[in-house]
Amino acid sequence: MADTARRSYDVVSSNPKKKRGSDEEEEEDKAYAIKSAKMTTTKHGDPAQALASARHEFGEHGGVNMSIEASATFTVMEADTMRRMFSGELGPDRDFFIYSRHFNPTVLNLARQMAAMEGTEAAYCTASGMAAISSVLLQVCGAGGHIVASNCVYGGTHALMAHFLPRACGIATTFVDAGDLGEVRAAVREGLTKVVYVETMSNPTLAVADIPGLSRLAKEKGIMLVVDNTFTPMVVSPARLGADVVVHSVSKFISGGADIIAGAICGPASLVNSMMDLQHGALMLLGPTMNAKVAFELSERLPHLSLRMKEHCDRALAYATRMRKMGLKVIYPGLEDHPNHGLLKSMANPGYGFGGMMCLDMGTEEKANRLMHHLQNSTQFGLMAVSLGYYETLMSCSGSSTSSEMSVQDKERAGISPGLVRMSVGYSGTVEQRWSQFEKALSRMQDEVSKN
Numbered sequence: 001m002a003d004t005a006r007r008s009y010d011v012v013s014s015n016p017k018k019k020r021g022s023d024e025e026e027e028e029d030k031a032y033a034i035k036s037a038k039m040t041t042t043k044h045g046d047p048a049q050a051l052a053s054a055r056h057e058f059g060e061h062g063g064v065n066m067s068i069e070a071s072a073t074f075t076v077m078e079a080d081t082m083r084r085m086f087s088g089e090l091g092p093d094r095d096f097f098i099y100s101r102h103f104n105p106t107v108l109n110l111a112r113q114m115a116a117m118e119g120t121e122a123a124y125c126t127a128s129g130m131a132a133i134s135s136v137l138l139q140v141c142g143a144g145g146h147i148v149a150s151n152c153v154y155g156g157t158h159a160l161m162a163h164f165l166p167r168a169c170g171i172a173t174t175f176v177d178a179g180d181l182g183e184v185r186a187a188v189r190e191g192l193t194k195v196v197y198v199e200t201m202s203n204p205t206l207a208v209a210d211i212p213g214l215s216r217l218a219k220e221k222g223i224m225l226v227v228d229n230t231f232t233p234m235v236v237s238p239a240r241l242g243a244d245v246v247v248h249s250v251s252k253f254i255s256g257g258a259d260i261i262a263g264a265i266c267g268p269a270s271l272v273n274s275m276m277d278l279q280h281g282a283l284m285l286l287g288p289t290m291n292a293k294v295a296f297e298l299s300e301r302l303p304h305l306s307l308r309m310k311e312h313c314d315r316a317l318a319y320a321t322r323m324r325k326m327g328l329k330v331i332y333p334g335l336e337d338h339p340n341h342g343l344l345k346s347m348a349n350p351g352y353g354f355g356g357m358m359c360l361d362m363g364t365e366e367k368a369n370r371l372m373h374h375l376q377n378s379t380q381f382g383l384m385a386v387s388l389g390y391y392e393t394l395m396s397c398s399g400s401s402t403s404s405e406m407s408v409q410d411k412e413r414a415g416i417s418p419g420l421v422r423m424s425v426g427y428s429g430t431v432e433q434r435w436s437q438f439e440k441a442l443s444r445m446q447d448e449v450s451k452n
């Protein structure tokens with residue numbers, strides 16, 4: 001390291017596993033980083049295995065957990081080091097940090113974990129899922145660019161594309177049925193389309209995107225495939241199936257605690273670096289970065305994400321199967337008669353299941369609301385709340401909540417019926433306990449409806 005004072009600081013560090021005083025040790029560290037980056041780009045690797053193979057960062061004093069670098073700014077002991085950092089000669093890959101809106105060591109470590117999990121070269125963690133999505137689109141499209149997007153995406157993403165981006169910078173979006181590759185192809189405007197955008201499993205209809213097919217199309221047309229994998233971390237690894245960029249609302253399953261708002265962008269190092277450019281970078285200049293304390297919290301939760309996802313998925317399949325047997329209109333891609341079951345099976349990482357989200361179509365908003373009322377207030381099956389990935393079951397009527405940004409026609413086109421109850425299946429309590437709560441709530445609702 002060129003900065004001698006920083007070197008002496010490293011030498012006196014009491015962390016035996018992190019002493020980096022000599023060039024030799026630094027080389028070793030660099031080689032390790034390159035090695036782990038290579039491991040994370042394995043095409044069909046299991047995400048939990050890839051995550052466990054990523055570098056384990058120890059605390060400053062040898063703690064099993066990394067230290068939190070709760071600093072907005074970083075010192076240099078030689079004035080010229082600052083110039084070299086700003087010129088891009090010295091960067092975070094060599095442990096040189098300028099300012100935490102740019103890179104922060106703790107946030108970067110979480111990003112390394114995210115990149116390992118998703119099998120991408122690099123990642124950057126943001127303050128929210130929307131920050132991740134909007135930054136990628138602004139960076140890749142530029143003014144006057146064009147997006148081809150699935151007509152069924154999270155309501156906020158839909159509003160961003162339908163209203164905000166056209167008004168703010170002339171970025172237009174054509175919404176299509178992403179399940180129809182011919183429709184996607186026909187919507188591409190040669191020279192103008194920069195991005196094809198889908199959710200692995202759409203919010204809220206749970207339609208599954210054909211990522212290998214979309215990737216082939218995007219590559220042929222020279223455009224970028226951006227996939228929101230919020231609903232299916234671990235279950236599907238879009239980058240290993242050909243997606244260029246994977247975005248996440250980390251606020252959901254990855255956090256698991258319903259206590260944090262966060263996001264991530266996983267993709268090529270060239271994209272992340274361009275987004276950090278001092279003159280042109282959407283992340284650097286719009287500044288939606290993650291706080292180091294939040295990054296620490298999340299990095300502690302990633303190692304048990306695979307276990308949580310398996311339980312979410314097992315229970316969703318159990319409830320969906322039983323609800324179907326009762327004759328209810330269930331939408332769950334884990335059921336064999338779901339139109340995308342085969343596709344999901346062909347893309348899913350083995351052993352995780354088919355997702356922790358399911359929907360019940362109650363026909364009308366009134367019935368949906370009555371059912372949710374009893375599920376929460378009469379039997380404590382779950383909570384009426386938006387969001388997902390919590391240990392308790394969360395339920396919302398999508399048409400009047402998380403997709404309310406969409407017009408009636410857009411909702412119809414996307415297949416969001418007014419009585420659609422979206423459930424994020426939790427894992428607290430036992431399956432039988434929760435199932436009996438569900439049965440009781442349903443029968444109360446049915447009694448009320450038959451009396452009216």
Ligand SMILES: Cc1ncc(COP(=O)(O)O)c(C=O)c1O
Nearest residue numbers: 128129130154203230249251262
């Ligand atoms: C699929 C999906 N993507 C993105 C977002 C936005 O994420 P955040 O709320 O973290 O900004 C959401 C939020 O509900 C979502 O469901």
